[in-house]
Amino acid sequence: MRISVDTEACTGHALCFGIAPDVFVLDELGYNVTPAGEVAPELEEQARRGALSCPEMAITIEE
Amino acid sequence: MTAVDETPTGDRSPTMDFDVYVHDSMDGSNAAWDALRERCPVVWSPLNGGHWTVAGYDDVATVFRDWETFSSERTDPERSSVSIGAAKMPLLIPEEIDPPRWKPLRRVLAEILSPNAVERLRPRVEHWVTHTIDQFIERGEAELAHDLSVPVPSLVTMEWLGWPAEEAASAASVFHDMAKFPGGTPEHAAGAARFQWLMGEVSKQLVARRNHPRDDALTAIARYEVDGELLPQEIAEAIVFMTIGGGVDTTTALTSAALVHLGLHPGDRQRLIDDPGLIDSATEEFLRYYPPARTHARTVTTDTEFGGCPMHAGDRVLVSEVAANRDPAAFPDPDSFDLERFPNRHVSFGVGIHRCPGSHLARLEFKTSIREVLRRLPDFVLDVDGVVEYPNWSVIGGWGSIPVTFTPGPRS
Numbered sequence: 001m002r003i004s005v006d007t008e009a010c011t012g013h014a015l016c017f018g019i020a021p022d023v024f025v026l027d028e029l030g031y032n033v034t035p036a037g038e039v040a041p042e043l044e045e046q047a048r049r050g051a052l053s054c055p056e057m058a059i060t061i062e063e
Numbered sequence: 064m065t066a067v068d069e070t071p072t073g074d075r076s077p078t079m080d081f082d083v084y085v086h087d088s089m090d091g092s093n094a095a096w097d098a099l100r101e102r103c104p105v106v107w108s109p110l111n112g113g114h115w116t117v118a119g120y121d122d123v124a125t126v127f128r129d130w131e132t133f134s135s136e137r138t139d140p141e142r143s144s145v146s147i148g149a150a151k152m153p154l155l156i157p158e159e160i161d162p163p164r165w166k167p168l169r170r171v172l173a174e175i176l177s178p179n180a181v182e183r184l185r186p187r188v189e190h191w192v193t194h195t196i197d198q199f200i201e202r203g204e205a206e207l208a209h210d211l212s213v214p215v216p217s218l219v220t221m222e223w224l225g226w227p228a229e230e231a232a233s234a235a236s237v238f239h240d241m242a243k244f245p246g247g248t249p250e251h252a253a254g255a256a257r258f259q260w261l262m263g264e265v266s267k268q269l270v271a272r273r274n275h276p277r278d279d280a281l282t283a284i285a286r287y288e289v290d291g292e293l294l295p296q297e298i299a300e301a302i303v304f305m306t307i308g309g310g311v312d313t314t315t316a317l318t319s320a321a322l323v324h325l326g327l328h329p330g331d332r333q334r335l336i337d338d339p340g341l342i343d344s345a346t347e348e349f350l351r352y353y354p355p356a357r358t359h360a361r362t363v364t365t366d367t368e369f370g371g372c373p374m375h376a377g378d379r380v381l382v383s384e385v386a387a388n389r390d391p392a393a394f395p396d397p398d399s400f401d402l403e404r405f406p407n408r409h410v411s412f413g414v415g416i417h418r419c420p421g422s423h424l425a426r427l428e429f430k431t432s433i434r435e436v437l438r439r440l441p442d443f444v445l446d447v448d449g450v451v452e453y454p455n456w457s458v459i460g461g462w463g464s465i466p467v468t469f470t471p472g473p474r475s
Contacts, residue, residue, distance in 0.1 A: 030178040052406040
């Protein structure tokens with residue numbers, strides 16, 4: 001699984017981090033700055049739920 | 064607040080006489096928005112100065128995100144650009160300002176209300192929730208709007224700002240008092256008078272912090288610099304005003320909604336007691352089902368077609384969070400309250416650049432309040448006949464009275 005974040009679309013709700021703290025990285029203001037990349041198999045479910053929680057639909061998952 | 068002036072419609076169609084200001088109960092408001100969304104998701108109403116209404120989830124999200132076409136910028140010096148209505152409203156910053164000026168002004172609040180900054184407030188939120196419940200826990204009865212959902216956000220917010228403690232509760236409850244009583248009543252007039260007093264105090268406090276800084280949010284705002292310059296006084300005032308006006312009675316309304324809900328639905332209450340880990344998804348469902356801010360407004364900047372409708376520069380647009388949150392296209396079985404609903408991308412904090420910057424603090428206050436109520440008065444019984452809703456559900460929905468009885472407990 002691969003994730004990427006549209007940092008222009010992120011407005012800092014920080015819900016992804018609440019659900020998937022082991023996957024997503026926030027900056028000091030709470031905006032998602034996670035680099036695009038592969039997700040470890042044990043974190044895939046967290047990543048999927050974190051992406052689904054985003055009100056801005058700013059997180060893309062490629063299975 | 065009612066101002067049902069007919070405005071010429073020109074080529075604007077479809078049209079419907081939709082008067083958002085007649086919504087005098089939650090159920091009535093929900094039903095009116097559901098009916099409008101099903102019949103005409105985008106429609107022109109000639110009432111209240113004339114405005115479009117946007118009710119479907121995708122359209123509401125699009126309007127919120129497209130700030131270039133649907134501006135929040137203040138156009139009338141005395142009247143809000145982000146709500147439809149005749150009442151005079153002081154400027155709210157950064158809500159009523161768009162890029163490029165928006166960015167540094169939003170950053171002021173983004174810094175002092177970031178997830179990390181809010182996490183540092185956790186002990187203070189827990190302190191005020193405990194202190195507030197201590198005031199009534201031995202009595203075995205309470206009016207939970209007055210005794211809990213009003214004071215907690217007031218005390219937390221005003222302490223965070225750095226307000227004098229003895230005035231904190233009364234200063235911040237101004238908005239609740241004005242929402243609780245209909246315009247024209249002496250109680251509403253008293254609230255409006257205190258509103259004027261509060262504005263003067265905000266101004267004085269900011270001047271004081273400029274010269275005598277402390278470790279508080281008022282100081283952070285008073286001494287914030289953009290390109291080496293302090294913020295103009297009226298901008299700093301508008302930012303402080305945003306935190307009180309935007310952050311206090313909205314959190315009050317959400318807490319009240321949950322208390323009423325848990326009083327009416329013992330099954331949901333028991334599930335939250337048995338499994339406190341449900342509070343995160345439950346919080347999002349309370350937000351979806353009971354959005355404190357029911358509607359917002361925007362102004363069209365350029366002639367455009369939206370939802371098949373011809374919109375003109377200068378047209379006002381009423382955007383409905385409540386209608387979006389109840390759109391079956393976005394939320395299966397939207398009328399059912401589901402503690403575990405997921406995903407739950409409600410728009411109760413807005414979406415796009417103007418989304419609520421206080422959402423992290425609001426969630427912390429709400430979750431702490433509900434957790435402690437369920438721990439310390441888990442058997443509370445709601446006096447259903449004594450529950451009083453706000454008289455108007457057009458802009459903010461909430462409750463004026465939530466009487467309960469419970470087994471008395473000890474102070475902490």
